[in-house]
Amino acid sequence: MKDYTMDRLRNICLMSHGGAGKTTLAEAMLFNTGVLDRFGKVLDGTTTTDYDAEEVKRKISISTAIAPCEWKDCKINVIDTPGYFDFVGEVKQGIRVADSAAILVPAKGGPAVGTEKSWAYAKEQGIPKLFFISKMDEENANFFEVLDQLTGTFGKGIIAFQLPIFEGEKFTGFVDVLNMTAKKFDRDKLIDTAIPAGLNDKISKIKDALNEAIAETDEELMEKFFGGEEFTADDIRKGLRLGIADSSIIPVFCGSALNNQGIQSLMDAIIEYMPSPGDKPTFKAKKPNDDEIELKVSPTESLSALVFKTIADPFVGKISMFRVYSGTFKSDSVVYNSTTEKTEKTAQVFMLRGKKQVSVDKLIAGDIGAVAKLQYTNTNDTLCEQATPLILNKIEFPEPALSLAVEPKAKGDEEKIGSGLNRLQDEDPTFKVHLNTETHQTVISGIGEQHLDVIVSKLKAKFGVSVNLVDPKVPYRETVKKKVKIEGKHKKQSGGHGQFGHVWIEFEHGETEDLTFEEKIFGGSVPKQYHPAVEKGLREAIIHGILAGYPVVHLKATLVDGSYHDVDSSEMAFKIAARLAYKKGLPLAAPVLLEPVSHVEVYIPDSYMGDIIGDLNKRRGRILGMNPQENGLQEVVADVPTAEMFKYANDLRSMTQGRGWFRQTFDRYEEAPSNVAQKVIEEAKKVMTEEDDEE
Secondary structure (H helix, E strand, C coil): CCCCCHHHEEEEEEECCCCCCHHHHHHHHHHHCCCCCCCCCCCCCCCCCCCCHHHHHHCCCCCCEEEEEEECCEEEEEEECCCCHHHHHHHHHHHHCCCEEEEEEECCCCCCHHHHHHHHHHHHHCCCEEEEEECCCCCCCCHHHHHHHHHHHHCCCEEECEEEEEECCEEEEEEECCCCEEEEEECCEEEEECCCHHHHHHHHHHHHHHHHHHHCCCHHHHHHHHCCCCCCHHHHHHHHHHHHHCCCCEEEEECECCCCECHHHHHHHHHHHCCCHHHCCEEEEECCCCCEEEEECCCCCCCEEEEEEEEEECCCEEEEEEEEEECEEECCCEEEECCCCEEEECCCEEEEECCEEEEECEEECCCEEEEECCCCCCCCCEEEECCECCECCCCCCCCCCEEEEEEECCCCCHHHHHHHHHHHHHHCCCCEEEEECCCCEEEEEECCHHHHHHHHHHHHHHHCCCEEEECCCCCCEEEECCCEEEEEEEEECCCCCCEEEEEEEEEEECCCCCCEEEECCCCCCCCHHHHHHHHHHHHHHCCCCCCCCCCECCEEEEEEEEECCCCCECHHHHHHHHHHHHHHHHHHCCEEEEEEEEEEEEEEEHHHHHHHHHHHHHCCCEEEEEEECHHHEEEEEEEEEHHHCCCHHHHHHHHHCCCCEEEEEEEEEEECCHHHHHHHHHHHHHHHHHHHHHC
8 A cells, every 4th residue: 555645544434323334335445446356245244344253243343443445546544333332432442533424324214323322422523424324225215214314313414415316116326416417327337317307306405505504614605605606616615625524514425335336426525525634733632741732733743643442362462553643653663652651662563454454664643553562552542752752632431331240151260261351351441350359259341231242252262261141249238226235155174275255245336337346344354465356256257247148337346344264265265255246146236238329320311211210210219310411411310229230231221222321339338128138138048058058
């Protein structure tokens, strides 16, 4: 591939709801540019950008992939992102390094939740957008219905640059509204044809809307428009580029990627109307001391590059994918990682086309590439020059919403599981692993069920270990409500050196979560040297409560009396005596089970409010408030028992068609209702019995 200047680069992100045809579109673009001599198909698992074994198996995109190609003396970096919500982290990576977005909408079905989300992500990133109405070859395709839906959802800036031509039910060509020409598909070629008379009214309306939109982009053009002057070709081009750049004009194109119809015209439009990296001449970054700086987007500026994705390749090792924002990234050089404050030696720089590596000597500002085996570098790190360290804005990833515990299918696999999961965590910032030291479970967290299912499949395929996913154990607690005074006596005096420890302890509810230990001994009935042993015995005992074996909290224990033996008393004897008092006393002190309660913030469109509140009430939640947010969203704030929240990510998604999301943090412990407590205690006793039987 030859070298391109910045103005000849285009970075476009393909986005949509799942199944709209992004991967097929990327394949058609590669085929048109001569990169491929045969057209891969998603169903056959032969496409360039869906190369991972999981993608081939599931016939969906799971990872963001880059597909650089050359068209009309330009280089287009096509960024193919997944459409399924569980892989939103990948979409965030792709959109972060794009200069524009192509949002696909199927001609049968129209805009869906994923369309809204794609629009929101592109808007958040502040980049121009175009719509491509895909799958025009399918039966019952309805371009005009979808166009109306897009206008209804996203506003009057949505303007069709093309209108489809049908012969019978068959999609046979399109009208180029801007140039007032019509084209017909003839295998791989386009041939001129007449504009169908039936489209004249629609074209006239679009032209009026377009002229109005162009006029609004510039004062000079506005004057011409109101003065009744015709726009020249240069005026139209200037107005369109300005309007598309500030998203006041959103062009709509149409075609069929599967039949490669309309794709070359779309590629022409990407080059003609979508911005190059140099169209935004500066960008903001931060110095290590947090001062904000502005840098020029130029190959001669000092180097800055953002690592936006990491691939854990079992053969090559770690591959870091990056976009250069300023300067030039060269092979076999030394770069500085300002995030980890380490220097890295880079080997051969390459472009990735799907999984294929294309070696290059250098990448200039605005381009996207990769390098292998960086030691200290992960996703979201900035690579720069040590003399001018800076930090680029990081990708904000959504927090994991679903947590499940991992159980090995074969004994002895624990170490391999831990190592494999940590490698997968390096690759995917929306995936988290932690070992719960209390429940002794490895808990994995992700965006949804499909996300965790893919992780488990990758664990087996890449690292050779199989696991089951189960609900995590809830870390309950126990406490007491009544005050009791109990004796604990340990006496063993049969021959030889004996053991004697004797205590009276008052147990009651304490103020602090930790054990509060006091002594009110009069007359030395238990010598001071044994007080720490009594406390130690109690601290060991409270690890296991007497109801269901959960740790005891908010317990106050006061040593009030006891006795000792000059010869037979020892620290061990008093530890045992304290534990005996604990075992006898706690059942009499009105023990109760405490359950963890989470603070939950749910974000939903206003129309789902009733359903969401009803569902949270069913989960024994307490609604604390409702706060209006931007864009017609509502925040519902509630406290909900943690045990009721395990599958909430899935339920919220199905209740809101994927439009809602939530945050959850542990808040406190509360007494569990008696029916819940009874169930938990019965379950715990059953597990204890099974463990005793095994022993």
